[in-house]
Amino acid sequence: MEINVASFCNLTSDHRIRKSNLPGFSCSSIGAKTGNRIKIKSFCGLDLFATRNVRSCVVVRCSSYQENCLRPKPRPKPKPIVEHVDRGSNLNDTNSASPDSSAVFDHIEKLVFFKRYGEALELFEILRSRGCLVAVRASTYDSLVSACIGVGSVREVKTVFQHMIETGFEFDQYMRNRVIVMHLKCGMTVDARHLFDDMPDRNVVSWSIMISGLVEVGSYEEAFNLFLLMWGEVSDASPRMFATIIRATAGLGFILAGRQFHSCVIKMGFYKNIFISCALIDMYSKCGCIEEAQWVFDEMPEKTVVGWNTIMAGYALHGYSEKALDMYYEMCSANVQMDHFTYSIIFRICARLGSLEHAKQAHAGLVRNGFGLDIVANTALVDLYCKWGRMEDARNVFEKMPRRNLLSWNALIGGYGNHGMGIEAVRMYEKMLEEGMAPDHVTFLAVLGACNYSGLLDKGREIFEMMSRNPSTRPRAMHYACMIELFGREGLLDEAYALIKNAPFSPTKNMWAALLTACRIHKNLELGKFAAEQLFGLGPEKLSNYIVLLNIYNSSGRVDEAAKVVEALKRRGIRLLPACSWIEIKKQPHKFLFGDKSHPQSLKIYEKLDSLMSEIVQLGYVPDWKSLLPDVAEHEQKMLTYHSEKLAIAFGIISTPDFTPLQVVQGHRICSDCHTVIEFLTLITKREIVVRDASRFHHFRCGSCSCGDYW
C-alpha cells in the first residue's frame, strides 16, 4: 500500500531555511533527482512516500533529531522513546502503540515545528482512521493542538479532542489550558467556555486564556464579568492581564473603567510596558478621547510600529484623516519599519480622503518594503479602489492576489454592492461559494446590502431565507435591518414591520432606524413616528440616528422632543463635526466646509454655484427645505445652497474641462436637496459625478443616481 503524502519531508522552502537559522541547527543541501519518489518510512504496514519534484532539497538537522528523513537507506531504526522531554505521567501510552509509533510521533511533531500543519493533521487522520493510533503521547498531542490552531478548522479540533477523550488521555493543567486555547482560536468559544467552567482547578493562565479569548471574539461584556470573577479568585495583576482587560474596556467604550485601569497601571509601574501603552491608546481612541490617546503615545518610551499604527487608526476612526496622514509622514521621517497593518491603515485613510496621490505613494512604499503580495495590505487596496468607485482596478488587484481570504472577498462584494452593482456582487458571492470559501456574517451583510442598493428583492429574500435555514448562519440583527431596508425600499412597509415583530430577538436600534428610513421615503408619518419613538426609547447611540430623529421631530413640529434629542446629544458629549467634502483636482485635494469662503477661488466658486442654481431652477428644481436626512447640524441645514458638496462640485466644474467626470468624497450622508441638485447638474453639465458619502456611492449620470433615490 502506498500513500502519497505530498512533500512529506522535503524542507525546501526558503523561509523555513531562514527560520531554521537557530542555534543547534545546520543546513546542508543534498541533490535529489527530479521526480524521485522516495520511500520515507514504513509504519504499521504502510509505506509513506514523498513524491514532490525536488531539485535541491535542504535537510535541516537539529540536535534533537539527527536522522535524515529524506534518505531511504538505511531504514531508520525504530527509536526508543525520543530525546524529547518526557511529560511524565502521560507517556505510558507508548506501551500500547508499536515501537514505530514514536518515530511517527516525531514526524508529526517535526511537521508542526516547521508549520506544516495540514500535513501533520493529514498524517494523524490517516493513522487514526486506520485504527493505527491507539494512544498518542502528550508532546504529539501538544503539536496536534498547535496544528489545529494553525489551520483553524473546527472539524480537526473535534477529531483531535475526541481522540484524546476516547483514548483516555490524562489531562494535566497545561493540556487543559492548551485544549481551551485550541477551541478558542478555532472560533468554538462556547465549547471553550464549557471546558473552562468544568476545569477542576484554574490557574492565572487559564483565566487569562479565557478572558482574552472572549475579547478576541468581541464578547467584551462576558470578558469583563469574567475578569471580575477572576479578581475574587486569583487576582492576576500582571501587565498581560491589564493589556487584555483594557482591550475589553475599549470594546465596551467603558471609559470610566479604562481610566481606572490606566491609573492602576501607573501605580503599579507598568506604564512603560508597550503592550499596555498600545492597549491604552486604542482604548482612549475608541472611547473618543483622542487627545488622551495622543498623550499616551507621546509618553511611550519606545514608539513601536504597533503604537504608530494604533494612534493613526485612532485618528482615522474619528474622521481626523488629515491628522492621521500627517502622523504617517511623521512615522516615515522617524524611520520606523512599517508593517502591512500600517499600509492597510493608510489605504483606509486615503480611501476616506479620496486622495489618489498619497495612496499611490503608499502603494509604492508597500511594494518597496516587500508587502506587495501581502494579503492584508492588498485587501485594503481592493477596498481603497472600491471606495473610489474604481471597480475595474479593485477587481484587478483582487484577481492578482496570490491568496485571498474571507475579508478579500467581503471587500470586493461589498464594493460592488456599495457601487450599485448588485448583480455583479451576487455573482461574486456565488463564485466565492463555488470556490469553497465559507461566507460569514459580513459577507451576508455585503450581499444583502448589494441586493438592497440594487433593489434585487427576490435574490435578497432567497439569501435571507437560506441563512435562516442553516443554524450556523442564522441572520443577526444587522441582516434583519438590511432586509427591512430592502422591503422598505420596495414600499413593503408591512412586511418590513412584520420582520421586526417576528424577529427571534428584541428589535435593535438599527432595525428601527431602517424602518424609520423606509417611512421617511414612503412618507408614512404614523409608522415613522412609532419607529422613531422605539428608537429613541433604546437610545439611538449613533449620531446619524440622532439626526434622523431630530429631523423627524422637527419636520412634524414636535419641538420639545427635538430639544430633548439635542439635550441627549450634549449629555453624551457627541460633537457634530462640521460636514466636509473633498475633491481632488490635478492631484491636489481641496477641502470644503459648508458656507466655506476660505478657498482662494472662493469668489468664482460662489458665482458659478449661483448661476448653476438659477439654471436648474429653470428646469424645475425646487429647494427641499424640509429635507430629513443630512448628518449635519441644524444651522447648516438652513444653508442648503452652500453645502460643502455643492461647493466642491462647483469648484470641480470651474477647474476642469467640460464633460470631465467629477469625484467627491464626504464624511456625512448626502442630503436629499444636494442629491436632487446634483441630478440636475449632470443634466446641464453633461458630466458624470460620483459622490461617496458616509454610507455608499452615488453615481450620478444623465439626471439620475445609481442609488435609485433611496439611501
Added chain:
DNA sequence: GTAGGGTTAG
C-alpha cells in the same frame, strides 16, 4: 519548562 498580551483589511 510549557500555555496567555497590544495594532488588524469588511
